[in-house]
Amino acid sequence: QSALTQPAxxxxxxxxxxxxxxxxTSSDVGGYNYVSWYQQHPGKAPKLMIYDVSxxxxxxxxxxxxxxxxxxxxxxxxxxxxxxEADYYCTxxxxxxxxxFGTGTKVTVL
Amino acid sequence: QVQLQESxxxxxxxxxxxxxxxxxxxxxxxxxxxSWIRQPPGKGLEWIGYIYYSGITNYNPSLKSRVTISVDTxxxxxxxxxxxxxxxxxxxxxxxxxxxxxxxxxxxQGTLVTVSS
Numbered sequence: 606q607s608a609l610t611q612p613a614x615x616x617x618x619x620x621x622x623x624x625x626x627x628x629x630t631s632s633d634v635g636g637y638n639y640v641s642w643y644q645q646h647p648g649k650a651p652k653l654m655i656y657d658v659s660x661x662x663x664x665x666x667x668x669x670x671x672x673x674x675x676x677x678x679x680x681x682x683x684x685x686x687x688x689x690e691a692d693y694y695c696t697x698x699x700x701x702x703x704x705x706f707g708t709g710t711k712v713t714v715l
Numbered sequence: 716q717v718q719l720q721e722s723x724x725x726x727x728x729x730x731x732x733x734x735x736x737x738x739x740x741x742x743x744x745x746x747x748x749x750s751w752i753r754q755p756p757g758k759g760l761e762w763i764g765y766i767y768y769s770g771i772t773n774y775n776p777s778l779k780s781r782v783t784i785s786v787d788t789x790x791x792x793x794x795x796x797x798x799x800x801x802x803x804x805x806x807x808x809x810x811x812x813x814x815x816x817x818x819x820x821x822x823x824q825g826t827l828v829t830v831s832s
Binding site for chain 2: 606608641650656657701703704705707708709
């Protein structure tokens with residue numbers, strides 16, 4: 606299985622909105638509403654930010670939102686803050702009952 | 716509160732078998748799927764596989780021939796064995812909980828395993 610494709614880096618100024626894409630195939634992202642997004646700060650374990658395409662776990666800021674169109678899922682961070690600077694990974698369930706992660710995106714707050 | 720803790724050798728020789736254990740507390744190991752995920756230094760996350768308490772497993776096709784995940788319900792532990800390791804298997808290894816129908820929600824802190832002679 607191939608890793609889902611994400612942009613290597615995305616940047617924005619404080620207060621702006623940014624969107625990270627996650628492109629897969631009809632056998633993973635496009636075939637199921639089981640896309641999740643994780644935030645990872647250096648040296649830390651990943652933290653769940655969005656699950657089932659657009660659901661936010663309790664405690665996650667409503668500045669984070671998710672969506673999907675066809676084989677591409679997206680994570681939007683609105684009102685960008687310094688603490689949002691981190692790596693972000695998408696993951697999807699696949700038709701083989703396995704899971705695949707995205708290549709990862711480094712978010713920089715300018 | 717759910718907690719997961721990885722344990723095992725931090726250094727493994729090439730061609731040998733990497734063995735790690737994840738100890739679960741604050742939750743019944745019979746309630747969820749349990750996964751191993753790894754991250755080579757400076758690189759992205761890679762799903763290794765999962766196990767259910769009943770013993771049902773599924774593995775990443777790229778690692779399937781070398782991976783075994785097992786569970787010991789009496790100790791609330793599950794384990795990873797990765798055989799014939801090379802330097803490419805050097806990574807931080809995480810264990811994670813995946814409730815049925817839910818995403819990976821709780822993760823261990825991760826443990827660095829280096830493959831070197």
